Amino acid sequence: xxxxxxxxxxxxxxxxxxxxxxxxxxxxxxxxxxxxxxxxxxxxxxxxxxxxxxxxxxxxxxxxxxxxxxxxxxxxxxxxxxxxxxxxxxxxxxxxxxxxxxxxxxxxxxxxxxxxxxxxxxxxxxxxxxxxxxxxxxxxxxxxxxxxxxxxxxxxxxxxxxxxxxxxxxxxxxxxxxxxxxxxxxxxxxxxxxxxxxxxxxxxxxxxxxxxxxxxxxxxxxxxxxxxxxxxxxxxxxxxxxxxxxxxxxxxxxxxxxxxxxxxxxxxxxxxxxxxxxxxxxxxxxxxxxxxxxxxxxxxxxxxxxxxxxxxxxxxxxxxxxxxxxxxxxxxxxxxxxxxxxxxxxxxxxxxxxxxxxxxxxxxxxxxxxxxxxxxxxxxxxxxxxxxxxxxxxxxxxxxxxxxxxxxxxxxxxxxxxxxxxxxxxxxxxxxxxxxxxxxxxxxxxxxxxxxxxxxxxxxxxxxxxxxxxxxxxxxxxxxxxxxxxxxxxxxxxxxxxxxxxxxxx
Ligand SMILES: Cc1cc2nc3c(=O)[nH]c(=O)nc-3n(C[C@H](O)[C@H](O)[C@H](O)COP(=O)(O)OP(=O)(O)OC[C@H]3O[C@@H](n4cnc5c(N)ncnc54)[C@H](O)[C@@H]3O)c2cc1C
Ligand code: FES
Ligand code: FES
Numbered sequence: 001x002x003x004x005x006x007x008x009x010x011x012x013x014x015x016x017x018x019x020x021x022x023x024x025x026x027x028x029x030x031x032x033x034x035x036x037x038x039x040x041x042x043x044x045x046x047x048x049x050x051x052x053x054x055x056x057x058x059x060x061x062x063x064x065x066x067x068x069x070x071x072x073x074x075x076x077x078x079x080x081x082x083x084x085x086x087x088x089x090x091x092x093x094x095x096x097x098x099x100x101x102x103x104x105x106x107x108x109x110x111x112x113x114x115x116x117x118x119x120x121x122x123x124x125x126x127x128x129x130x131x132x133x134x135x136x137x138x139x140x141x142x143x144x145x146x147x148x149x150x151x152x153x154x155x156x157x158x159x160x161x162x163x164x165x166x167x168x169x170x171x172x173x174x175x176x177x178x179x180x181x182x183x184x185x186x187x188x189x190x191x192x193x194x195x196x197x198x199x200x201x202x203x204x205x206x207x208x209x210x211x212x213x214x215x216x217x218x219x220x221x222x223x224x225x226x227x228x229x230x231x232x233x234x235x236x237x238x239x240x241x242x243x244x245x246x247x248x249x250x251x252x253x254x255x256x257x258x259x260x261x262x263x264x265x266x267x268x269x270x271x272x273x274x275x276x277x278x279x280x281x282x283x284x285x286x287x288x289x290x291x292x293x294x295x296x297x298x299x300x301x302x303x304x305x306x307x308x309x310x311x312x313x314x315x316x317x318x319x320x321x322x323x324x325x326x327x328x329x330x331x332x333x334x335x336x337x338x339x340x341x342x343x344x345x346x347x348x349x350x351x352x353x354x355x356x357x358x359x360x361x362x363x364x365x366x367x368x369x370x371x372x373x374x375x376x377x378x379x380x381x382x383x384x385x386x387x388x389x390x391x392x393x394x395x396x397x398x399x400x401x402x403x404x405x406x407x408x409x410x411x412x413x414x415x416x417x418x419x420x421x422x423x424x425x426x427x428x429x430x431x432x433x434x435x436x437x438x439x440x441x442x443x444x445x446x447x448x449x450x451x452x453x454x455x456x457x458x459x460x461x462x463x464x465x466x467x468x469x470x471x472x473x474x475x476x477x478x479x480x481x482x483x484x485x486x487x488x489x490x491x492x493x494x495x496x497x498x499x500x501x502x503x504x505x506x
Pocket of ligand 2: 036037041042043044045047048066067
């Protein structure tokens with residue numbers, strides 16, 4: 001495919017397979033080796049770059065891991081590697097890392113500079129915790145992180161982001177010498193690339209597109225049924241849908257090479273999250289970060305922004321979609337566990353056909369889901385939690401940040417007149433699928449919230465699960481964790497009933 005984008009301050013065109021990774025394009029094809037290569041699995045952040053998307057004549061940048069970004073997803077973007085941030089003098093971010101002893105071998109430094117620049121581009125406030133979260137996906141093997149923390153702290157004191165509205169941010173960062181001056185011309189360069197590339201969004205493929213070997217398209221998902229682009233002989237059921245690619249490009253990069261790929265994009269979809277009567281509806285292509293930062297969702301889930309910081313790292317959350325999380329059907333998928341406790345429904349579409357399936361029934365066995373060939377996940381919906389509803393989400397993993405769960409769980413519960421009259425409970429890491437604990441819920445309905453009820457519920461939950469021993473813990477440990485998470489739900493949601501230490505008796 002012809003992949004056209006702006007790399008730093010130049011428009012470029014690369015003829016590469018659609019699954020070619022941006023990391024390889026930058027390092028091997030373009031010889032820009034400042035972007036480092038280490039894990040190639042999204043874990044270390046050494047390969048971070050900024051990916052900028054033109055929205056209303058301004059570019060919105062995000063720090064992402066180039067090792068998981070395929071060529072098919074960067075057409076029409078502004079890609080900034082570390083070379084694109086270098087000026088004759090060190091930028092204040094580079095200077096802070098040097099001055100605070102945050103650099104030894106320097107291998108992680110380009111990724112750190114990119115991640116912190118991404119923070120400066122997007123954060124409304126110079127909040128130190130948020131700045132630290134932005135580098136939670138950057139591993140350093142030398143410094144022990146104390147120097148990095150000092151640098152982050154110094155930068156937050158040096159620059160007051162609250163004085164710089166997001167609409168004026170790029171101009172301010174140029175003035176503060178965090179960004180080089182050419183950033184002011186980037187929207188014009190991108191507009192030009194879009195003019196050349198418009199065929200990508202046209203129902204009439206250009207001769208260049210017709211020539212391509214792989215069926216590759218960047219499809220605004222809303223128009224998928226109209227578009228059905230690609231070779232007529234290759235219907236959608238034979239194509240692999242790519243959301244953020246953060247699962248596919250880790251699990252099966254080789255298998256993608258000979259396949260028809262459809263790159264889904266939520267760029268033209270608005271709003272991604274909406275209220276419809278008594279329901280909340282989330283488009284399946286919404287990224288985990290868009291869910292985490294949604295003000296609409298935060299109004300009903302006040303701990304959402306903090307809870308979702310425990311899911312992936314910032315650069316992965318920027319690309320990983322809700323659809324990918326559910327369809328990949330990992331038994332510990334965090335969003336699956338979260339939405340199971342909301343008794344969510346999925347809308348699946350194929351052409352003009354629509355089907356509604358409960359999330360609970362969607363998962364049919366290990367990595368087996370109720371999704372027919374040619375179908376895709378359009379959206380997820382659930383009843384808006386009422387004022388009397390209480391919701392809690394818990395995750396235990398080996399590391400606090402950037403780690404998948406050993407066991408995770410969510411619970412929605414409503415108590416009226418001293419009795420539980422509504423409850424949904426889910427758990428991950430304890431069965432071949434993200435599990436809805438149906439028997440435990442059935443028991444809890446009608447019970448009083450007290451220690452005896454919770455203990456019996458925990459015993460019933462043990463009969464519903466079948467954890468296995470793996471690198472995240474023994475089966476026995478996972479059983480213990482689920483019991484503790486059930487106790488944690490009640491301790492968190494009914495603090496007056498379960499005061500500190502109450503559960504220790506069991
Ligand atoms: C470093 C790292 C850390 C991670 N940490 C976590 C974590 O803490 N918690 C967690 O739950 N997960 C984690 N993940 C796993 C994973 O990346 C996420 O679950 C993510 O949400 C997958 O979304 P995606 O859009 O990138 O999926 P993709 O890789 O694009 O796709 C995954 C699957 O979904 C299919 N698909 C995509 N969109 C659709 C659609 N609309 N309709 C039908 N099928 C579709 C694809 O064909 C593919 O089979 C992590 C991954 C990495 C690399
Ligand atoms: S090389 Fe480690 S995140 Fe990309
Ligand atoms: S300074 Fe060596 S890996 Fe960070």
